Amino acid sequence: MLNHIRVQLLDSKEADKDALISFIETLTVRKVDDKIVHQGARCMVDLCELVKKYYYSPLSGGSKLD
Secondary structure: OHHHHHHHHHOOOOOOHHHHHHHHHHHOEEEEOOEEEEEOOOOOOOOHHHHHHHOOOHHHOOOOOO
């Protein structure tokens, strides 16, 4: 999602768009044809797979993530 926001900012007239783009680039990985073209210094990690594999709460009544 952040990479989509970055693309929108490239074409926007936001006064602080360069700062926002730089911030987004520190957090994201950008790929072209499955090849990494940019990787931020502090990339975010999608924890969904980790949660699906290792966490279960009986209160959840099951999972809709599978």
